[in-house]
Amino acid sequence: MDEPSAAERDPDGAPALSPEGAPARVPDGAPATVPEGMTERHGTGVPERGRDGAPEGDPAAARASVIVTRGLTKRYRGGQLAVDGLDLTVPAGSVFGFLGPNGSGKTTTIRMLMGLIEPTGGTVRVLGRPMPRAARTVLPQVGALIEGPALYGFLSGRDNLLRYDAADPTADPRTRRARVAAALDRVGLAAAAGKKAKAYSLGMKQRLGLAAALLQPRRLLVLDEPTNGLDPQGMREIRTLIRELAADGTTVFLSSHLLDEIEQVCTHAAVMAQGRLVVQGAVADLAAGARGLLVVTTPDAAEAARVLKELGVGDVTADGDRVTGEPPDRDLAEVTAALVTAGVRVRGLIVERASLEDAFVALTGEGFDVAG
Amino acid sequence: MSRADLQLPAAARRPGPLWTFGLLRSELFTTVRRWRTLALLGVLAAVPVLVGIAVRIETRGGAPAGGGNGEGPAFITQITNNGLFLVFTALAATLPFFLPMAVGVVAGDAIAGEAGAGTLRYLLVAPAGRTRLLLTKYTTVMAFCLLATLVVAVSALIVGALLFPLGELTTISGTRISFAEGLGRALLIALVVAASLVGVAALGLFVSTLTNSGIAAMATTVGLLITVQIVDQIPQLHAVQPYLFPHYWLSFADLMRDPVYWDDLVRNLGLQGLYAAVFGSAAWARFTAKDISA
Numbered sequence: 001m002d003e004p005s006a007a008e009r010d011p012d013g014a015p016a017l018s019p020e021g022a023p024a025r026v027p028d029g030a031p032a033t034v035p036e037g038m039t040e041r042h043g044t045g046v047p048e049r050g051r052d053g054a055p056e057g058d059p060a061a062a063r064a065s066v067i068v069t070r071g072l073t074k075r076y077r078g079g080q081l082a083v084d085g086l087d088l089t090v091p092a093g094s095v096f097g098f099l100g101p102n103g104s105g106k107t108t109t110i111r112m113l114m115g116l117i118e119p120t121g122g123t124v125r126v127l128g129r130p131m132p133r134a135a136r137t138v139l140p141q142v143g144a145l146i147e148g149p150a151l152y153g154f155l156s157g158r159d160n161l162l163r164y165d166a167a168d169p170t171a172d173p174r175t176r177r178a179r180v181a182a183a184l185d186r187v188g189l190a191a192a193a194g195k196k197a198k199a200y201s202l203g204m205k206q207r208l209g210l211a212a213a214l215l216q217p218r219r220l221l222v223l224d225e226p227t228n229g230l231d232p233q234g235m236r237e238i239r240t241l242i243r244e245l246a247a248d249g250t251t252v253f254l255s256s257h258l259l260d261e262i263e264q265v266c267t268h269a270a271v272m273a274q275g276r277l278v279v280q281g282a283v284a285d286l287a288a289g290a291r292g293l294l295v296v297t298t299p300d301a302a303e304a305a306r307v308l309k310e311l312g313v314g315d316v317t318a319d320g321d322r323v324t325g326e327p328p329d330r331d332l333a334e335v336t337a338a339l340v341t342a343g344v345r346v347r348g349l350i351v352e353r354a355s356l357e358d359a360f361v362a363l364t365g366e367g368f369d370v371a372g
Numbered sequence: 373m374s375r376a377d378l379q380l381p382a383a384a385r386r387p388g389p390l391w392t393f394g395l396l397r398s399e400l401f402t403t404v405r406r407w408r409t410l411a412l413l414g415v416l417a418a419v420p421v422l423v424g425i426a427v428r429i430e431t432r433g434g435a436p437a438g439g440g441n442g443e444g445p446a447f448i449t450q451i452t453n454n455g456l457f458l459v460f461t462a463l464a465a466t467l468p469f470f471l472p473m474a475v476g477v478v479a480g481d482a483i484a485g486e487a488g489a490g491t492l493r494y495l496l497v498a499p500a501g502r503t504r505l506l507l508t509k510y511t512t513v514m515a516f517c518l519l520a521t522l523v524v525a526v527s528a529l530i531v532g533a534l535l536f537p538l539g540e541l542t543t544i545s546g547t548r549i550s551f552a553e554g555l556g557r558a559l560l561i562a563l564v565v566a567a568s569l570v571g572v573a574a575l576g577l578f579v580s581t582l583t584n585s586g587i588a589a590m591a592t593t594v595g596l597l598i599t600v601q602i603v604d605q606i607p608q609l610h611a612v613q614p615y616l617f618p619h620y621w622l623s624f625a626d627l628m629r630d631p632v633y634w635d636d637l638v639r640n641l642g643l644q645g646l647y648a649a650v651f652g653s654a655a656w657a658r659f660t661a662k663d664i665s666a
Contacts, residue, residue: 114497116664139499146497150490154405166398167498167505173394212494 066090066127066220066251067113073121074108082108084275085122090253090268095246097262097283098255099360100272106255107147109272110224113253114144127219140170143218145226149209153198157189157208160197164212171216183211188237202229210238214245221245224255239265259360271360296323296339297348304344311338327351392504399512403478409516412474413523419470420462420528427451427458428535446625454541455532456551459558460628462528463521463565467621468601471520471565472572476593478516479576482509483659485586487666502660510577510652517569525562547630557627564624568640571617571647572597578655584666614639617647 067090074083083105090096100106111117112124115132124131126138151160161180165171171179184193187207192200200208206229213221226242227235242265246252256262262269263283270280279286294313298304301318308316308325313335316325328335332349339346403409423445431452445464450457483506486492495505532538541554549557576593583589597618603609604616613619620640626633 111493111663111665114493115499116493116496118661118663135499136501139497142497144494144497146493147490150494152402152489152491154407155402159405163398163402164494164498166394167495167500169392169499169501 064092064128065125066092066094067096067253068125069109069113069122071122072109072112072119072124074105074112074117075120081275083112083119086272086275086277088270088277088280090251092251093246093249094268095242095252095254095266097266097269098253098272099259099262099269104272105275106272107224110146110222110253110255113222114142114146115139116146136169140168140216141219142222143213143216143220144222144224145206145209145213146222146224148225148228149205149212151197151200151205151208153196155197156194157197157200157204157211158184158193160208161212161215165215168216179215180211183214184208186214186241187211203231203234206230207234210241218250220251220253222253225257226254227256227258227261235261292327293352294325294327294335295348295350295352296346297321298323298339298344298346300344303342304339304346307339307342307344308335311335321347392508395500395504396508396511399508400515403512403516408481409478412477413520416466416470416474416520416523417527419466420458420524420531423448423462423465424451424458424528424531424535446622447628450542451532451536453537454554455534455536455538456529456541456554456558458532458536459525459528460561460625462524463561463624464622466524467565467568467624468618469597471517471524472569472597472618473594474520475513475517475569475573476576476597477590479513479573480580480589480591480593481586482513482577483580483655484583484589485580487584487664488586490666492666493664496664503656506577506581506656506659510573510655513573513577514566514570517573518563518566521562521566521569525558529558543630544625544628545630549630561624561627564627564637564641567644568621568624569644571644571651574648574651574655575617578651578658581655581658581662615643617643619643 067088069086069088072083072086075081098106112119113126115135127141129138158180165176184190187210189207192204210226227238242252266283269283269286271278296304299321301321301323304323305316305318311328313325313328336349445461447457447460451461539551540548542548579592580589600616601618604613604618620636623636623640626637
């Protein structure tokens with residue numbers, strides 16, 4: 001009953017892991033299977049599965065996709081629809097960013113993935129097994145940080161981890177102390193291990209929560225805003241840690257408010273708004289989906305705008321000494337030459353790369369922190 | 373790291389046969405480490421000290437304690453003759469309120485407190501398993517019932533031995549039993565008193581699954597206890613009284629008869645079992661189907 005259905009295998013898919021086990025960055029020049037890299041829109045039918053393929057002949061083909069939800073829906077008592085028909089596919093070995101404004105249903109989704117909340121519709125498969133039915137076999141292989149850390153304030157950091165480890169049926173009590181010490185060391189809390197958790201700063205609590213997720217070797221880490229409350233140095237450490245874990249083959253499912261964080265560490269991303277999945281795919285494709293911006297800095301703005309229009313640049317606007325437009329398909333050198341030939345004094349000419357934030361705003365049509 | 377290696381940790385990790393005891397040990401340890409638990413036990417330990425000193429002061433002139441007959445907790449007039457009676461007196465004094473209140477606080481906090489602190493979600497994704505976690509919590513609350521009762525009994529025994537003579541004692545029926553047998557009966561009474569708290573423990577645990585606020589669950593449980601105790605005192609409501617969990621609590625005194633009068637003791641234990649079954653099932657049904665949103 002726990003075997004993946006045929007529909008969840010993809011014999012043609014490229015392996016999600018390179019032979020070394022490093023997470024697959026999107027290969028350069030990979031054919032875009034769907035225009036603008038938007039691989040799956042809610043309601044458009046069969047999802048694209050190009051990068052979640054299982055290695056051929058692997059009996060554990062369940063590893064093809066680490067998280068698969070189909071039509072996942074949660075309607076709370078009172079009729080509020082928190083999650084609406086979510087089709088999420090998280091490829092094995094990816095660092096998967098999960099984005100959305102406050103109230104868009106991210107947390108409800110994560111809780112359904114972890115078996116804490118029962119869906120009112122649809123299915124969830126984590127590590128190839130149905131949740132919440134297979135929670136006892138799935139969850140020991142999943143480390144989770146959900147809506148911030150929760151600790152026993154009257155216990156020391158070490159005792160907190162010992163307690164969480166005791167709750168895991170697969171955790172070996174003989175190696176418990178050693179594993180707790182290793183986890184504390186990994187998040188940089190070894191020196192504060194004996195302190196009562198209530199004396200911890202927010203950043204230290206966050207680190208302890210991460211340590212709890214790292215008590216065992218995990219196949220999947222679900223991290224809900226892991227850098228919340230950390231100072232810049234701490235954020236960097238956590239990002240490095242996430243990259244290390246991903247390099248070891250752990251799939252990381254990362255929910256974050258910080259778009260540049262997603263852009264820095266994630267290979268894939270999904271965006272939710274108002275309980276629905278807006279888009280999911282490789283980060284590079286998503287960012288490419290929002291076009292960049294040609295920016296010419298010049299004291300002769302009016303003349304520059306005229307030349308750019310003549311060259312076929314769309315959406316040209318002049319603002320002070322700044323002229324912007326859609327990046328042209330032709331060589332930028334030609335654009336520069338044309339401007340100079342027309343006597344435009346050019347101070348600078350660049351194409352500003354589209355950020356994920358631009359893509360996000362383009363997709364959701366709203367500011368990032370607007371509640372859905 | 374090869375793919376085969378990646379699968380190893382999963383395949384190698386099977387639940388150890390004794391892990392439930394590891395969880396129980398962790399639960400007991402965590403409960404006893406709470407400052408609140410220690411404060412409750414401290415209050416319970418202080419009750420026999422207060423009673424013992426009060427009786428000692430009252431009877432300094434050689435007058436019997438209690439003044440009139442039938443006043444004060446059971447056995448209080450006997451304490452001056454034999455310190456062992458302080459154990460019975462202390463249990464009779466704490467059973468109507470102090471002991472069940474302490475149990476109500478611990479039981480009410482069991483699930484709701486973890487939910488309020490957010491630690492419940494981490495225990496469940498560990499994954500502790502909802503049924504196992506609930507059973508562990510109930511076992512821990514029952515262990516606390518026993519611990520709380522023993523704290524009262526041992527404190528009373530120590531105070532009784534320090535302030536009053538020990539020796540042979542007279543049962544309610546008038547027969548004499550040796551001090552050793554008296555100690556045995558005291559232990560038996562402590563066990564029966566602890567078992568009398570099983571019902572309120574199950575009730576508290578059920579209330580605890582209904583809310584995400586530990587304080588609300590504790591207050592509700594203690595409030596229910598007080599209400600039930602009041603209803604049990606109103607003569608016009610005698611029809612429902614045999615079904616109230618505290619109704620037969622003081623039957624433990626029947627263990628001091630010779631021969632022991634078992635009827636009410638058995639009724640008490642049966643009633644506690646019924647409450648444990650009903651509210652235990654209700655707690656299970658609620659907790660295993662609940663959305664954990666805290």
